Amino acid sequence: MASKVVEISNVSKKFGKLSVLHDINLSVNEKDLMAIIGPNGGGKSTLIKIIMGILTPDTGEVKIFGREPKKSRKLMGYLPQHVAFDPDFPINVFDTVLSGRYHGLFKGYTKSDEEAAEKALKDVDIYKLRDRQISEISGGQMQRVFIARSIVREPKLLIMDEPMASIDPEMQNSFYKLLSRLNDKMTIILISHDVGAVSAHVDKIACLNRELFYHGPVEGSAKGLEEVYKCPLELISHGIPHRVLGKHEK
Numbered sequence: 001m002a003s004k005v006v007e008i009s010n011v012s013k014k015f016g017k018l019s020v021l022h023d024i025n026l027s028v029n030e031k032d033l034m035a036i037i038g039p040n041g042g043g044k045s046t047l048i049k050i051i052m053g054i055l056t057p058d059t060g061e062v063k064i065f066g067r068e069p070k071k072s073r074k075l076m077g078y079l080p081q082h083v084a085f086d087p088d089f090p091i092n093v094f095d096t097v098l099s100g101r102y103h104g105l106f107k108g109y110t111k112s113d114e115e116a117a118e119k120a121l122k123d124v125d126i127y128k129l130r131d132r133q134i135s136e137i138s139g140g141q142m143q144r145v146f147i148a149r150s151i152v153r154e155p156k157l158l159i160m161d162e163p164m165a166s167i168d169p170e171m172q173n174s175f176y177k178l179l180s181r182l183n184d185k186m187t188i189i190l191i192s193h194d195v196g197a198v199s200a201h202v203d204k205i206a207c208l209n210r211e212l213f214y215h216g217p218v219e220g221s222a223k224g225l226e227e228v229y230k231c232p233l234e235l236i237s238h239g240i241p242h243r244v245l246g247k248h249e250k
């Protein structure tokens with residue numbers, strides 16, 4: 001039996017009177033590639049913060065790799081939706097990735113930090129860009145730099161918040177190929193608004209709108225998802241179902 005990476009039982013969370021998560025149950029197994037989709041304000045970030053041990057739930061239990069989330073933090077990598085970063089800052093690709101192994105002021109980096117940064121660059125296929133200044137690379141390449149930085153500590157669980165948001169539609173295929181390669185080594189949870197694209201590339205989907213509807217293995221198209229699983233797709237993607245959007249004309 002696959003070992004459990006995330007086990008969430010009966011979790012609820014309120015901010016004041018606002019109930020943001022209601023009786024959530026979710027289990028993610030080793031090597032799963034799971035998407036969590038849901039409308040704005042549906043509680044996705046709150047759930048991620050609970051998984052990472054940044055927030056504690058009001059009720060229920062959360063186990064990550066069988067332990068409380070804070071104790072498993074070292075096993076988790078996180079790619080935030082908006083990385084606070086000045087693209088004109090004079091730093092090269094290698095040092096940006098290396099900074100994911102930061103040990104504290106005046107502590108410097110070890111040989112194994114440097115080897116891990118090289119490996120992460122190879123894993124995301126941008127090793128040849130290692131000496132480039134980040135001001136000289138494209139948005140898609142930048143996204144790979146941030147992914148490399150999020151895996152440089154060799155996490156066993158990688159959590160990505162809307163990673164496709166800054167990627168051109170043409171780049172999405174290669175992005176999903178990269179995800180699938182990373183997934184050979186680690187469990188991945190992906191937050192997405194892009195139901196149509198995501199459903200074709202992940203093993204499992206959970207729809208979160210204060211309550212969580214878990215759909216298990218993905219079968220068929222987004223339309224199938226809606227019909228079969230009653231996923232509230234009309235609420236997703238800023239109220240506009242992504243699947244009806246055509247490609248942008250140039």
Ligand SMILES: Nc1ncnc2c1ncn2[C@@H]1O[C@H](COP(=O)(O)OP(=O)(O)OP(=O)(O)O)[C@@H](O)[C@H]1O
Binds near residue numbers: 042047
């Ligand atoms: N620290 C907080 N204090 C009070 N309310 C909060 C706090 N964090 C989130 N909320 C509220 O909880 C609800 C869920 O927010 P959350 O960020 O988890 O949703 P989300 O699904 O990640 O949304 P989005 O897709 O827009 O990022 C929102 O109504 C938000 O305003």
